Amino acid sequence: xxxxxxxxxxxxxxxxxxxxxxxxxxxxxxxxxxxxxxxxxxxxxxxxxxxxxxxxxxxxxxxxxxxxxxxxxxxxxxxxxxxxxxxxxxxxxxxxxxxxxxxxxxxxxxxxxxxxxxxxxxxxxxxxxxxxxxxxxxxxxxxxxxxxxxxxxxxxxxxxxxxxxxxxxxxxxxxxxxxxxxxxxxxxxxxxxxxxxxxxxxxxxxxxxxxxxxxxxxxxxxxxxxxxxxxxxxxxxxxxxxxxxxxxxxxxxxxxxxxxxxxxxxxxxxxxxxxxxxxxxxxxxxxxxxxxxxxxxxxxxxxxxx
Numbered sequence: 001x002x003x004x005x006x007x008x009x010x011x012x013x014x015x016x017x018x019x020x021x022x023x024x025x026x027x028x029x030x031x032x033x034x035x036x037x038x039x040x041x042x043x044x045x046x047x048x049x050x051x052x053x054x055x056x057x058x059x060x061x062x063x064x065x066x067x068x069x070x071x072x073x074x075x076x077x078x079x080x081x082x083x084x085x086x087x088x089x090x091x092x093x094x095x096x097x098x099x100x101x102x103x104x105x106x107x108x109x110x111x112x113x114x115x116x117x118x119x120x121x122x123x124x125x126x127x128x129x130x131x132x133x134x135x136x137x138x139x140x141x142x143x144x145x146x147x148x149x150x151x152x153x154x155x156x157x158x159x160x161x162x163x164x165x166x167x168x169x170x171x172x173x174x175x176x177x178x179x180x181x182x183x184x185x186x187x188x189x190x191x192x193x194x195x196x197x198x199x200x201x202x203x204x205x206x207x208x209x210x211x212x213x214x215x216x217x218x219x220x221x222x223x224x225x226x227x228x229x230x231x232x233x234x235x236x237x238x239x240x241x242x243x244x245x246x247x248x249x250x251x252x253x254x255x256x257x258x259x260x261x262x263x264x265x266x267x268x269x270x271x272x273x274x275x276x277x278x279x280x281x282x283x284x285x286x287x288x289x290x291x292x293x294x295x296x297x298x299x300x301x302x303x304x305x306x
Contacts, residue, residue: 013061014111016103017041017052017086019122022093024052032089035082037061041089044108046115049122052090053111056104066102087261095129097122097266125266131230132201133259137240139192139222140214140253141185188249189221195243199236200226204264221252225264233259 015035023043029052034041038056045051059065069075083101090096105111115122197203208220228236243254 012055013058014044014105014108015054015056015061015086016044016099016105016111016115017054017083018090018096018098019046019115019126020050020052020090020094020096021048021123021126023050024089024092028092029089032085033082034086034089035079041086044112046112047119049115049119050090051111051115052086053108054086061102061104066104070102087263091261095126095132096261097125097129098261098263129227129262129266132227132262132265133230133233134262134264135200135226135228135236135240135256135258136260137192137196137222137224137226137254137256138209138214138220139189139224140216140220140255141182141218142246142251142253143216143218185251186221188252192243192249192252192254193222193224195239196224196226196236199232199239200228202227202265206264218253227262227265228259 015038017034029041029043032041034054035056037060038054041052041054043050044053060069070079080101087096087098105114193203193205203224203226206223206225208223211217211219214220226236240254240256243249244256246253
């Protein structure tokens with residue numbers, strides 16, 4: 001579907017990706033791909049702000065069709081990747097406020113009005129994010145070494161006089177050891193978080209991921225994001241390197257990635273006045289729960305912010 005200066009082709013809707021002050025580089029915007037089913041990305045002026053949008057066909061993006069697609073894991077992943085490409089395109093020349101995935105409006109005028117009506121809040125968010133990036137940190141318990149041949153859970157040998165009591169004693173000792181190891185790991189994860197928060201502008205915690213998602217046997221104890229000023233990036237990355245080396249906190253393993261576009265600190269659902277809320281506007285057609293959005297950092301095609 002092609003876009004025109006007069007607005008999206010009919011029938012269609014406008015998918016919005018992000019708000020920024022400075023229009024993205026035209027060549028970069030032309031090279032970026034949003035949703036495969038839609039037209040080229042374009043810039044929509046909304047008051048003193050710019051909204052990066054794409055015209056998409058209503059047949060695939062109305063409420064029913066979109067709900068069905070987002071319930072299919074492969075389509076959900078495709079939508080998440082497309083959304084992130086749109087946000088990255090918007091971030092080429094300055095800070096952006098990413099909008100929740102599948103933020104849809106019935107036409108340019110409705111989209112522009114929704115953003116312009118909340119311009120002051122969005123300006124505040126853009127000021128907050130200027131010269132700052134997001135860093136993702138995941139802390140896991142250190143994986144225990146394989147147990148020796150003398151497994152405390154093994155059945156006591158037949159004919160052993162105190163086998164039953166000895167077995168129960170070993171099991172009890174092993175449980176205390178495991179509880180102590182977990183307590184130590186949790187304490188060290190909290191220490192890592194506290195140290196990183198001192199170097200960050202803001203921090204937030206996400207729900208720890210399951211072992212099925214992480215692919216690790218050890219539990220994830222901390223899944224956090226930190227908003228870091230560019231001026232403190234060297235200090236922050238130096239601290240990350242020390243934690244990743246493991247010497248000071250041997251009970252945990254620290255993994256980090258970044259810098260990223262600060263999704264976790266620009267969400268319009270953070271608080272009532274955090275940004276435009278499509279559900280409060282009668283015109284947007286769909287706004288799936290932002291909490292259900294896939295983590296963009298899980299996208300292997302995602303590029304770190306420069």
